[in-house]
Amino acid sequence: MHPRDVLLQDKLGEECGIFGIFDRDGLAVQEITYYGLYALQHRGQESAGIAVADGQTIRHHKARGLVPEVFDEETLDALQGGKIAIGHVRYPTYGDTGLYNAQPLVIKYKKGFLALAHNGNLVNAEVLRNELEEAGAVFQTSVDSEVIANLIARQIDEGLEKAIQKTMSKLKGSYALLLMTEDKLIAVRDPYGMRPLALGRLGHSYVVASESCAFDAVDAEFIRDIKPGEVIIISQDGLKSIQMPVPLKSGLCVFEFIYFARADSTIDGISVYGARKEAGKILAVEHPVDADLVIGVPDSGTTAALGYAEGSGIPFGEGLIKNRYVGRTFIRPSQVMREQGVRIKLNALRKIIKGKRIVMIDDSIVRGTTSKKIVEMLRLAGAREVHIRISSPPVRFPCYFGIDTPTKEHLIGAKYGVEEICRIIGADSLGYLSIDGLLKTVEGSSCDLCLGCFTGEYPIEAEC
Numbered sequence: 001m002h003p004r005d006v007l008l009q010d011k012l013g014e015e016c017g018i019f020g021i022f023d024r025d026g027l028a029v030q031e032i033t034y035y036g037l038y039a040l041q042h043r044g045q046e047s048a049g050i051a052v053a054d055g056q057t058i059r060h061h062k063a064r065g066l067v068p069e070v071f072d073e074e075t076l077d078a079l080q081g082g083k084i085a086i087g088h089v090r091y092p093t094y095g096d097t098g099l100y101n102a103q104p105l106v107i108k109y110k111k112g113f114l115a116l117a118h119n120g121n122l123v124n125a126e127v128l129r130n131e132l133e134e135a136g137a138v139f140q141t142s143v144d145s146e147v148i149a150n151l152i153a154r155q156i157d158e159g160l161e162k163a164i165q166k167t168m169s170k171l172k173g174s175y176a177l178l179l180m181t182e183d184k185l186i187a188v189r190d191p192y193g194m195r196p197l198a199l200g201r202l203g204h205s206y207v208v209a210s211e212s213c214a215f216d217a218v219d220a221e222f223i224r225d226i227k228p229g230e231v232i233i234i235s236q237d238g239l240k241s242i243q244m245p246v247p248l249k250s251g252l253c254v255f256e257f258i259y260f261a262r263a264d265s266t267i268d269g270i271s272v273y274g275a276r277k278e279a280g281k282i283l284a285v286e287h288p289v290d291a292d293l294v295i296g297v298p299d300s301g302t303t304a305a306l307g308y309a310e311g312s313g314i315p316f317g318e319g320l321i322k323n324r325y326v327g328r329t330f331i332r333p334s335q336v337m338r339e340q341g342v343r344i345k346l347n348a349l350r351k352i353i354k355g356k357r358i359v360m361i362d363d364s365i366v367r368g369t370t371s372k373k374i375v376e377m378l379r380l381a382g383a384r385e386v387h388i389r390i391s392s393p394p395v396r397f398p399c400y401f402g403i404d405t406p407t408k409e410h411l412i413g414a415k416y417g418v419e420e421i422c423r424i425i426g427a428d429s430l431g432y433l434s435i436d437g438l439l440k441t442v443e444g445s446s447c448d449l450c451l452g453c454f455t456g457e458y459p460i461e462a463e464c
């Protein structure tokens with residue numbers, strides 16, 4: 001088995017990243033998509049792919065690995081001449097990790113070609129797949145995204161717009177979706193808006209991406225977030241928006257702000273950086289402590305640590321140094337390997353830590369491995385006291401919508417109370433951000449939030 005497969009077996013999965021462009025300026029769409037995906041690499045490191053449409057046909061290239069591993073000059077040159085492109089970086093959330101599950105998914109059907117890039121997870125994929133198989137459909141992959149492609153292709157006789165609308169009425173779950181035909185780019189956000197999706201402009205061309213940081217990377221301008229339940233169709237005639245019916249309450253995943261998204265992105269009106277910093281400030285009020293130094297677990301804990309330092313008046317310092325060549329896929333299947341993973345990723349700065357009472361901020365505790373190992377490292381580096389503060393509430397429930405948190409039995413927050421967790425990770429004290437505190441950090445968002453991993457209340461029930 002490939003080491004990466006072993007690594008992913010017991011993974012903490014995360015989401016995918018998608019990027020698309022409809023060119024009206026004679027741009028090299030494959031190159032822009034490459035850079036867009038590069039900026040979204042944090043959303044998935046398992047595979048990457050780009051598909052381009054030139055009015056006649058769709059060509060694509062995808063493979064396992066990071067964006068710069070998958071594409072070189074030759075593979076990008078082979079995609080030259082397109083007018084539209086969509087790209088995808090994948091961290092598997094459903095289906096196994098084989099290449100045939102990499103995206104974009106490109107299918108040929110009676111009316112031509114259709115390419116699809118999906119971020120999210122359908123909770124009725126199994127049911128839909130069974131229904132389609134009963135009716136004679138054959139599937140090439142195990143990803144739920146193929147179910148979407150199949151449903152659209154089956155209803156295409158009524159026209160693309162109708163086919164998409166009918167398909168959406170059948171789908172349950174989270175999906176930010178990019179579809180591409182030979183001459184159209186279509187962006188779809190599920191009616192709950194669970195996954196982010198934004199629209200931008202590059203000259204006269206349109207771009208779409210999971211996060212606004214991808215627009216900055218290609219010098220595009222952010223226009224607006226795509227609304228929950230909105231379908232945007234971009235063609236030579238311009239841009240058309242169709243609003244599908246939406247539930248009373250939307251459900252954007254709050255973990256985007258806590259961990260997934262890049263700090264320099266703005267999602268549904270909220271700056272990720274601002275939300276993280278505010279979380280740290282509120283944490284300082286909710287769980288104050290007498291200490292000498294605030295440190296953060298890089299990278300996602302650093303911003304909250306700055307907020308905690310600001311809120312508490314305790315100075316901020318760099319106490320942990322991160323090996324920048326270790327990505328987010330450090331999590332290992334066996335406990336020993338997982339702990340080793342933390343050692344390889346992070347090291348304590350003895351010079352800064354020695355003799356001090358430390359407050360260490362991380363964004364979340366999932367299994368407890370990271371915090372436990374870091375407490376150990378800090379004590380070895382001479383910390384006098386180690387106080388852990390977490391800029392989110394305890395993760396107590398699994399997620400069915402694309403954030404592949406482990407089953408309940410592996411979630412330390414599902415099994416133990418705060419005091420017991422504190423004892424297990426060996427800290428002097430432990431404090432989590434409250435749910436109310438978390439909600440304050442995203443106040444003013446144009447979407448309601450899904451807090452399922454903290455409360456067990458999900459916008460949609462799974463149907464498997």
Ligand code: AMP
Nearest residue numbers: 012013014363364365366367368369370
């Ligand atoms: P754990 O060591 O299992 O408690 O995981 C917590 C650490 O993993 C924290 O440092 C988080 O920044 C990070 N983290 C949180 N959620 C995820 C996720 N879904 N995938 C990968 N890492 C995560």
